[in-house]
Amino acid sequence: MTREKLVVIGGVAAGMSAASRARRRNPELEIMVLEKGRHVSYSACGLPFYISGQIANPDDLIVYTQDFFRRKRDIDVQLETEVTRIEPGRKIVHALRTGSQHVTIPYDKLVIATGASPAIAIPGADLPGVFTATDLKGTSALRRFLDERRPTTAVIVGSGYIGLEFADAFARQGLRVTMLGRSPVLLEGFEPEIAGQAEEVLQSNGVQVKKNCAVNSITSSPLHHELFVHHSSGSDTAGVVLLATGLVPQTSLAEDAGIRIGSSGAIAVDERMLTSVNSIYAAGDCTETTHLVSGRPVYFPLGTTANKQGRVAGENAAGGFAQFHGIVGTLMTKAFELEIARTGLSMGEARAAGLAPESVTIHSTSHAKYLGGKPLVATLIWSRESLRLLGFQVAGPEGAAKRVDAAAVALHAKLRLEDLLHLDLGYAPPFAPVWEALLIAASEAVKKGRRA
Numbered sequence: 001m002t003r004e005k006l007v008v009i010g011g012v013a014a015g016m017s018a019a020s021r022a023r024r025r026n027p028e029l030e031i032m033v034l035e036k037g038r039h040v041s042y043s044a045c046g047l048p049f050y051i052s053g054q055i056a057n058p059d060d061l062i063v064y065t066q067d068f069f070r071r072k073r074d075i076d077v078q079l080e081t082e083v084t085r086i087e088p089g090r091k092i093v094h095a096l097r098t099g100s101q102h103v104t105i106p107y108d109k110l111v112i113a114t115g116a117s118p119a120i121a122i123p124g125a126d127l128p129g130v131f132t133a134t135d136l137k138g139t140s141a142l143r144r145f146l147d148e149r150r151p152t153t154a155v156i157v158g159s160g161y162i163g164l165e166f167a168d169a170f171a172r173q174g175l176r177v178t179m180l181g182r183s184p185v186l187l188e189g190f191e192p193e194i195a196g197q198a199e200e201v202l203q204s205n206g207v208q209v210k211k212n213c214a215v216n217s218i219t220s221s222p223l224h225h226e227l228f229v230h231h232s233s234g235s236d237t238a239g240v241v242l243l244a245t246g247l248v249p250q251t252s253l254a255e256d257a258g259i260r261i262g263s264s265g266a267i268a269v270d271e272r273m274l275t276s277v278n279s280i281y282a283a284g285d286c287t288e289t290t291h292l293v294s295g296r297p298v299y300f301p302l303g304t305t306a307n308k309q310g311r312v313a314g315e316n317a318a319g320g321f322a323q324f325h326g327i328v329g330t331l332m333t334k335a336f337e338l339e340i341a342r343t344g345l346s347m348g349e350a351r352a353a354g355l356a357p358e359s360v361t362i363h364s365t366s367h368a369k370y371l372g373g374k375p376l377v378a379t380l381i382w383s384r385e386s387l388r389l390l391g392f393q394v395a396g397p398e399g400a401a402k403r404v405d406a407a408a409v410a411l412h413a414k415l416r417l418e419d420l421l422h423l424d425l426g427y428a429p430p431f432a433p434v435w436e437a438l439l440i441a442a443s444e445a446v447k448k449g450r451r452a
């Protein structure tokens with residue numbers, strides 16, 4: 001009897017979670033993963049730490065190898081195999097092996113986990129010395145360049161969380177860093193009081209931050225020793241340039257196969273991660289999801305989501321039943337000693353969703369002052385009309401980021417300000433002040449609401 005066959009396209013967070021979950025659900029299934037790169041199952045989230053030198057060996061970022069999946073999970077991982085077309089009518093995919101050999105592979109169930117690619121629509125983005133660092137290949141090339149050419153200056157184009165993490169990484173390597181952001185604030189999606197803390201920590205560590213700088217092009221000196229980044233406020237010179245200008249979902253295979261693309265530009269899926277085409281699931285950075293606070297479809301590509309969605313897609317593709325309901329937009333990052341995190345909606349996002357938001361910003365400490373507690377800033381956002389929590393953001397040292405987790409749970413539970421006041425959050429002098437930042441912020445929000 002022929003075994004039912006699951007084919008997975010893409011072998012990182014979403015793809016390998018799908019394949020592994022499917023194996024656990026159905027030991028009889030034939031499972032094949034097609035990955036165009038040379039690695040599977042690595043932590044893209046750890047890439048900045050390879051550049052900073054905190055991780056010396058890139059192999060440490062690889063969670064499991066091709067061989068592990070073959071031996072331990074009976075999953076056939078085909079590396080350097082790029083899928084070029086899906087034919088849903090015939091239930092086959094076309095692929096190119098090592099760039100040239102054309103193969104067709106039949107499937108009964110298919111999971112698309114093609115991720116995202118860097119947005120690099122800037123003339124000069126292909127010059128030597130200009131890098132993206134969204135995958136192991138690109139980041140290894142950057143590492144080699146730093147080791148061999150030893151540049152002393154870097155320009156980072158983009159002021160999102162990935163740009164921030166690489167600014168820290170370059171600075172730790174002794175480079176003088178300039179960060180160019182297109183918008184008037186750093187870290188789009190963060191409130192000015194929180195993003196301002198990030199800007200301060202960058203500047204106090206020698207990173208020059210320039211905002212309102214839309215980059216037009218990059219040029220280089222004749223032997224490429226110097227790169228010139230031209231932008232709306234002038235130009236900057238550097239020995240190495242990193243483009244951290246955002247991610248674009250990889251949807252072309254899905255689009256060509258007639259799969260519906262959602263309003264955010266990523267693949268539309270239902271709660272079981274099923275696309276609009278029968279037997280084809282999708283998960284991870286190539287898909288959109290529902291924001292559970294606004295109720296709207298969003299593109300919010302993160303590893304934590306990709307892993308969960310992959311599990312759900314794998315479970316369903318193997319004959320089980322699982323659902324992924326959506327996200328509340330929790331994101332955390334770190335630059336130097338400062339931790340920065342958010343969950344829920346920003347004021348701008350809440351306004352766009354018609355949720356009549358209000359906000360309050362409070363100043364607290366990481367833990368008891370007599371034990372060396374450090375300053376911490378938090379912003380709480382709520383709806384004037386429903387008094388529901390809409391978002392919470394925090395910046396501070398030593399465990400500040402994980403403080404948003406309590407707020408994330410509150411968002412899932414749709415708690416209101418009054419509910420927050422009663423939360424029994426942990427306290428002991430080494431960990432927190434008596435009044436935890438979320439509770440202080442909620443109390444201030446209630447007072448502000450009463451005054452209005």
Ligand SMILES: Cc1cc2nc3c(=O)[nH]c(=O)nc-3n(C[C@H](O)[C@H](O)[C@H](O)COP(=O)(O)OP(=O)(O)OC[C@H]3O[C@@H](n4cnc5c(N)ncnc54)[C@H](O)[C@@H]3O)c2cc1C
Nearest residue numbers: 010012013014036044045082083115134284285302303304
């Ligand atoms: C620097 C950095 C830091 C990050 N930090 C965090 C963090 O702290 N926390 C967090 O939650 N997230 C973080 N992320 C995001 C996280 O890494 C991604 O959300 C996650 O890797 C997405 O997994 P994925 O499997 O959906 O896609 P990807 O990791 O993009 O994998 C997709 C794979 O599909 C393959 N592929 C694409 N097209 C084809 C094709 N046609 N044929 C065959 N193979 C194909 C690609 O080669 C790729 O290997 C970070 C990302 C970066 C770049």
